[in-house]
Amino acid sequence: MSVKNRFGRVKDTLSTPIERLERLFNSDTNKDNFAGLLFILPNIIVFSIFLFGPVLFAFYLSFTEWNVLAGEPEWVGLDNYIDILTPPPWEDGWAVLDNPTANLWWHAVIKTSTYTLGVVPLSISGGLCAALLLDRDLRNKRLFRAAYFMPVMLSGAVSAIIWRWILNQDGIVNSLLEPIGLAHNWSGDPSTALASVMLIAIWGGIGFNMIIFLAGLQNIPEELYDAARIDGTSGWQRFRHVTWPNLQNTYFFVIVLSIIGSFQVFAIAMTFAEGGPYYATTTIAVLIYQEAFQHGSMGVAAAMAFILFSIVFVFSYYQYRVRGNGEVNY
Structure with a gap:
């Protein structure tokens, strides 16, 4: 019916x-x-x-207090989140910058942010420059591409072990710098340990970004370059008005992926210096690991993980909403 x-x-x-x-x-x-x-x-x-x-x-x-070896989880509500976020970093004149133990969470956030600000721009710009060079008609182009991409095939832990040996007090770098009086314990000094981890990440990130940019460059129609050459444009003008607009979506993808990866850095920092010396390489992921598996505070570690997830999600959503899928403007 x-x-x-x-x-x-x-x-x-x-x-x-x-x-x-x-x-x-x-x-x-x-x-x-x-x-x-x-x-x-x-x-x-x-x-x-x-x-x-x-x-x-x-x-x-994340709302409980639980140790794997100590029985059932005990509900504590928002206490884990409150304990993690307090005191705020600006309390006592930003004491957390000089005293990491004032609040390890905010110290880890500052270290991770510093790492991100140092690694992301250099790895992206380096990958783009390498892609532009290797997109040309060069002899042994495939060999150079393989050489740049080789660090990507190594795990973060292996890369950290190799560079720790190179940057050690008795490593290769110091053997070259010692005759001119510039030898330094790069991995054991709190002032240079994070920079050493950043160097490892940049070394490994350039090759990955290069491959992504190469894929984007090869999707740009050659007719656009031919038309630009007929108009008498220079190499810089072709890059500015043809290459760069067509790489906007690729660049957006690379920058979002790089920032997310930098906030989740773990293997390099953990293997290179285990978060030290004196918390110099204690990133957010390293701190989560230490809380969960060294201190046994599973609830606190889970709360930290979800705060990290919130940071990454808000950033990714904001970038997507701002950038969107805009059309290319020449």
């Missing part, structure tokens, strides 16, 4: 759920959608069990 509603459309009034399902799967489009859903269903199940489920459990843990 059907009647017309106030818009003049026919509406089933006595249709049963079974009849609705039959009509749903009688359509060819709906059949294809259902078949596709069946294909991705195993992935959804695995994602829910092994990823989404642990995330929800960690969110619950």
